[in-house]
Amino acid sequence: MELLLDPLPETGPAVITYAAGEGDSVSELVEAILGDLEILAIGLFPGWLPEGERLSGPGGGGVAAARVLAGRLAASTRHFGPFLADLAERAIRHRGPLVFGRSGPEGRSFPAEVRAAGLARVIASTFGRASAALVIYVPEKLTSHGETVLVAGCEWLAHRSGMGIWLVGPELRRVETLHLEVPAAVRRLAGEMTAPPLTATVGVPPVAGRPHAGSVVEQAMEAALAGCDWAHGRSWNQMYQSKDPLFVMIRTDLMWVREKCVVEFDGPEHETSAHMERDRIRDRHLERDGFTVLRFTNQQVMGDLRGVLRHIDEFLRARRLGMSEGAGWCPKKDSRTGRSRHCLC
Missing domain, CATH: 3.40.960.10 (VSR Endonuclease)
Known part of the structure; x- marks a missing residue:
């Protein structure tokens, strides 16, 4: 996967990887994914907000200026203004390394549908892409109930966020499996590679012109x-x-x-x-x-x-x-x- 996606074709979507866990319910799984994507979006700031790098911080007019810039951006794009302004404010208030799997800084409570669509647009725009895709690694030894939850949650995300959802890993009984032919040159290199353990919940490519948000x-x-x-x-x-x-x-x-x-x-x-x-x-x-x-x-x-x-x-x-x-x-x-x-x- 790494060899095939680096570099990504200019016409491709922004590709984010996600190590899924087994959820007890669809709402729990979706909330976990959206929470980590929000942390990611905050960590990618100011890549998705033009002129956001000029904002000084939570003190003074930094928060107010962030909300104004977000409103201006939303007025000329498909972004939803209130959600984007809230995300910009949270990004200004939170400075630090990305830590997935825990709650980020609190913001307004938006419906899951709004968060899903809004985050997809923010992530895509950060990388200058028209869309985003989420590559979800299927957990090993997934139970029947866990598989049902995963597939239903991914279907919900695909319809509500507009992102492409790719499931990779062990075959699932509830979805059709597609086997892709990998180019011979990539197979030769990949044959020598040992898959490293997943060290982060979310994997994100670097943004041109900025140090990697996850490095x-x-x-x-x-x-x-x-x-x-x-x-x-x-x-x-x-x-x-x-x-x-x-x-x-x-x-x-x-x-x-x-x-x-x-x-x-x-x-x-x-x-x-x-x-x-x-x-x-x-x-x-x-x-x-x-x-x-x-x-x-x-x-x-x-x-x-x-x-x-x-x-x-x-x-x-x-x-x-x-x-x-x-x-x-x-x-x-x-x-x-x-x-x-x-x-x-």
């Missing part, structure tokens, strides 16, 4: 870069089309286009042979186009953020001075994986 590493990096004068010109999660017309588009974590510098942050999943091969191919195409790719592990960022910042700073300063390589940083081979890493010595 602690990217959020920490952006918070640090915001205070660095030398970090101007950076761009998060942008798509890049290689000069090789036969190669797919590349989504980079962090890029300085003018300096032709790409910075990638690697989690544990990048240590699998499939991910390592993907990264090697991606880096090779970027390097052929004149880019230098700096890779840091999540552990490096969270364990020595100042060191990572120093090395990026030194490379950019050197590149801006016309040097072909940055001073003060050195690529090293990982003795276990054979991949290039940037030492923080």
